[in-house]
Amino acid sequence: MRCGVGLMTGAAAAAIELPFAVLAGAALLPVAAWPAGRRAVLRPVLVCARRLAELERARLRIWLGVRVPPPHEDLRALRYVAGRWALGLLGGVVMLSAAIGLGYGLFWLYGWILLDGIRDPGSIALSSFGGFFLLFLAVQGIFGVAGLEGQWARQCFGPRHQEELERRIAELSASRAAVVDAVHDERRRIERDLHDGVQQRLVALGMLLGRARRSQDAARRDRLLGQAHEESRRALDELREVAWRIYPTTLDEAGLRAALETVAERASVPVRVEYHLTEEPERAVATVAYFVVCEAVTNAVKHAAPSRIIVAVGGAEEGMVHVAVQDDGCGGANASGSGLFGLARRVAALDGVLTVISPPGGPTVVSAELPCA
Template sequence: MVVTGGVRIGRWARPVAGVVAGVVTAAVEMAILVASGLLLTLTVPAPALRRRVLAAVLRYAPVAARWERRRLAWAANRPAPAPLRATGRRAVGYLALRVVPGLLGALTVGVLAVGVVLAAVLLRAVVTGGVAVPDLLLQLVIGAGLLLVNLQAVASVGALDRHLARRMLEPDGEDALRRRIDELTESRAGVMAAVDAERRRIERDLHDGVQQRLVALGMLLGRARRSRDPDRARALLDQAHADVQWALDELREVAWQVYPSALDHSPLDEVLTMVARRTPIPVRISHALPDRPPRPVEAVLYFIACEAITNAAKHAGATVIDIEIRAGDGGVDMWVRDDGRGGADPAGSGLRGLARRAAALDGNLDVSSPPGGPTTIRATLPCG
């Protein structure tokens, strides 16, 4: 019950806080734009100085617009927006138009503040006994109705603010198509590089592991064949049998690194549980997906989790690993956290390869690993 109530409060607290912050930023941005306009007017006789002022405005306007998009994403409880590609002039136009949601937001927040003050006055009257029960019930009904209308107005102001940012800052159809082509070209090149790196790693594992063990196995069998001592031959055959088991285990590990065949008949949480049993440190798995995602999505999540577990066990000195998988906004979100020493490099070959795997499915991979820890890897993959 407490958790549910907190979620409901947070559902309204974020939009209200976002609108309040938007009112403040709109006032600051409008003041800066007005001051910049006056400065540009005053510097007409000095063209060089006027160009410098204009360049500064066009340079810093996208920065303010980028912060506004982050505020809107936080207020809507959505992931961080994609990098801003709007020009300086479009950003200036967007900041100028923000005066409309800023004024409307100030009006709605002001009405909400007045309602809070009146509610406090009513509460004081109830405590002191200065209001009758019928009047109290009437005031509660009217106040609840006005509160719902005011909250809906806050939501409408937030929606208007998001619509304005989307129309002014996001690329149009042609720009979006060009950007999509660039992303596909980049992700295809990244996938090809990741495939080549994976092939080299598999060849190295086979050469240094399975191949060496098979060579040793052949030598053992040759010695057993040439031995004339039955006990000696039996001991060599027992050792060869153990080496065969080791070679099969290593070959199975290599095969799982290529593709986890267990996903063909088991869901992701069960496969990760099998991986956790072979890990020297505890792994806690939280799986809350209503339906199984597509097989490629499960495979990418599996590889990301395995790489994160391996890094935490070998390099981070972690004592526990937490894996959380749940449904996201039109897809699947997975967090892998450890309490190790941190310092993981997102540009390293392993994490860069995982980012390429996620990008191949139009997903994202974010790594947070400050020195001293903890390390958090978040993978977001669509399921459409």
């Protein structure tokens, strides 16, 4: 029904576009070799073409479900309007055929009045059969013309092949630079963790052992050795924590689900993991998904003071992995902060998208869409 209405409105628009194309051609033809005159005539023609193109974009979006970007150039709008009237007339012919087919298909309802159906039932049956067959063909034509409308709009309004390649090259260059920056940030974070944590523990351990070695009091020496033993245990725990944050071995040994459950177990607040993937994602996708969850949970515990956190992992659609971390904390997370910004660059390196929704007062939702093969 919507496609039919879209084609009928397109046929009505063709009644305007065809005269516009003829008049625009007639106005441009005499001044084609005169640059100043051509520019003077083109200016109002292009303005009208853009307005007609905007109306057509709205019609395609509302009735045919086709979404196309606005034309980058007015000449593209003129090209679209100059060629679309033929599709509009074709759509009108298809809709007229559908109306004729429906009329003949329902001929058995009123044909007995016109042809005395008692004497000639065969004519009524034949007319109804032919009408329904024509209606069937017209319905197929409706979908065909709607597809042609979308193709023509995308061809005129969409980026050219060279522009698409340039855009893709720019995206790849930005992603590569983001990956390099992310690696540097990760190295700085590891250095900071080692310097502020493990290194300080080892320095304290060395001092305790030195004091115990120089002490002449056996009781004091035993006490210092006990403190050194406790400091070595803390240093080992912090070293394990740093190694875990660099890359968890559980991710390789047991998969993404087990790694996320380990994150939930290590968190200081209740974390519920809802895992809906039927197959293990690719290694790169699983790694990014893990770090999205790990960083989001760490930030929530550190800054939002939540009472619970929900981690959901599933397939939002074919070829995509959807990761979402929601907490009921105070909200107000800064998406441009170092942690979330680094996550955004990790996700962008896989052509994914990271979204942060965190109004003041919460809740905060950090979600990522990751493409996979």
